[in-house]
Amino acid sequence: MGQADWTIEDVLNLRHVEDAQISPDGKYVAYVIRDAYREELKVRSSHIYVADITTGESKQFTSGPGADACPRWSPDSNKLAFISDREEEARFDLFTIDVHGGEAIKLADLEGSVLDLRWSPDGRYIGLLLEVSRNPHEDSPMVFEEKDQATRIWKVASSGGDAEPLSPEGLHVWEFEWLEDSSALVAVCSRYPYEWSWYEPFLALIDASSSEYKVLYSPDKQIANPAPSPDSKHIAFIKGSFSDRGSVGGEVCVVDLQGGMYRSLTEDYPGSFCSVRWLNSSCVLAIGYENGNACLLALSLDGNRRRLWLEESMVSHRWCARFTLNRHKNFGVLIKESHSSPPDVWSFALSDSDISEWKKITDVFPDLRSKYNGEPKTIVWKSSDGLDIQGIFLHPRNFSGVKPPLVTIVHGGPSSMYHHSFLGSYFLAPVLVSNGYAVFLPNPRGSYGWGTAFAEANLGDMGGMDKEDIISGIEYLLELGYVDPSRLAIAGWSYGGFMTAWMITQTDIFKAAVMGAGIANWRSFHGVTNIPTWDKLYYRDDPYKLGGRFDKFSPVNWVSSAKTPTLILHGEKDACVPVGQAYEMYRALREHQVTTKLVVYPGQGHGIDKKSYVRDMYERILDWFGEHLRE
Secondary structure, three states: OOOEOOOHHHHHOOEEEEEEEEOOOOOEEEEEEEEOOEOOOOOOOEEEEEEEOOOOOEEEOOOOOOEEEEEEEOOOOOEEEEEEEEEEOOEEEEEEEEOOOOOOEEOOOOOOEEEEEEEOOOOOEEEEEEEOOOOOOOOOOOOOOOOOOOOEEEEEEOOOOOOEEOOOOOOEEEEEEEOOOOOEEEEEEEOOOOHHHHHOOEEEEEEOOOOOEEEEEOOOOEEEEEEEOOOOOEEEEEEEOOOOOOOOOEEEEEEEOOOOOEEEOOOOOOEEEEEEEEEEOOEEEEEEEEOOEEEEEEEEOOOOEEEEEEEOOEEOEOEOOOOEEOOOOOEEEEEEEOOOOOOEEEEEEEOOOOEEEEEEOOOOOHHHHHEOOOOOEEEEEEOOOOOEEEEEEEOOOOOOOOOOOEEEEEOOOOOOOOOOOOHHHOOOHHHHHOOOOEEEEEEOOOOOOOOHHHHOOOOOOOOOHHHHHHHHHHHHHHHHOOOOOOOEEEEEEOHHHHHHHHHHHHOOOOOEEEEEOOOOOHHHHHHHOOOHHHHHHHHOOOOOOOOOHHHHOOHHHHHHHOOOOEEEEEEOOOOOOOOHHHHHHHHHHHHOOOOEEEEEEOOOOOOOOEHHHHHHHHHHHHHHHHHHOOO
């Protein structure tokens, strides 16, 4: 166990390992290293690396101040296609590079920015998800939600040339995959080109020659990560209630390509799955989390289930666990981390019965292993209604017997979870434990990792029993004698910011609070957010119904009960939770004589990613807790 403290500078200099892609011949793995925060650039700097799986030797394949991302192997394993903003900041073009050396080649002049790419299985084309600028003239009048262009799939010959559209005009595509014979593509689509429309998706089959499409499946929830079977007869995908695009956890489902017959392969399973790969035409491999632990399942179309792997770890790819396999489906790679190990690329051998021969390919963060890991302890407690709830308790550095103050950090989403990850992956936690605070990371109902019923148990009740889950977890820690009951604090970002604001209006046990990008008033939020479908789906109510759930769970409506000193942090340009929510909460607290401070970060969105602002944020949080949690 390492013993070095975490500093704010350590957090600012963190990098993420992302998007591990094994070459079809199984010899190499390409991956991305991205800065956790940015300096003055519009996007965080990232570069592509390639490692020899046999020797572990790793080489940096791209360089420069900007961002290179999304490495994808050609079917013959000789080239990598990737996207880069090297020609214009924050606008991504398509490039290829020979794996054996040479300069990157730009394949086409595109009017827009590439979001994602996929090689056609026959190697002739590269499919692109191309986004066109919504408002090219910033000083022109903007007519709200009119004349915006859909994101479409285009194709470029793998040898270069002009781009041609694959999906029809007006059909908005969020993600796609080619069928094995390259004749068609399957895509997650919506009817409108707005973030709120992602919550109303359908699965479509698009003909690669005519661009005509047919709807295969229209779900009542969200869907993600479609994967066609090798025989092109079925599409596997993930279905569930997802609060945020990109954060995936649900059931593994299959739809028949011809007849449209739908079924779930993991109904009632105590886990949430993130992505799938076909082992063969009758068996799907699914990766996700079972009872909070990382897992990989083999799911046969005949209903048979085999667990191949279960481990107390986290599979890292942003908010969605992924893995890739070689063409023979007997060897694969993924990025994983644990409480004791920072994220790295690992390879594994795959058989019909298990995963074996784990091998760490990279050693990206050797210095981080010397850092204090928080001595994590997984705890399980009974909520007020008897439901088992899980969370992670982190001990403060240099614990000397005096009961420490406790900061409870509520995760965002709410469709998300705290994994068994490296300490540096947790928001705020590394710096807090290094400054003498115990940290509690609860997974209340509504979290991924325990199955669909648990993940959807907060629908219509956000701020109800999930609040009780968190409070009962804190009470359990007090019963165990772990922390000082007179020095409790709460913090969170996004949904965690809402829960922070909600908690301080429902209880007076907290002596300090930090509300980050949180919701104060559900009705006014609904009117200005870019995801007004989400809150209606999750509250299952009319936002304009007086006395309904939008009123019942709005913190500003209960602010007369608030007493907790509250620091409010928000990004000026937050489209998801617009900054007006911060102003509303600040005004309400101040007019009720509650100690409060509001800090708005210029130009920042839903997350704060500019280094100087992140430094300021962490310093303010430490000062706030230091002032209000003193013995």
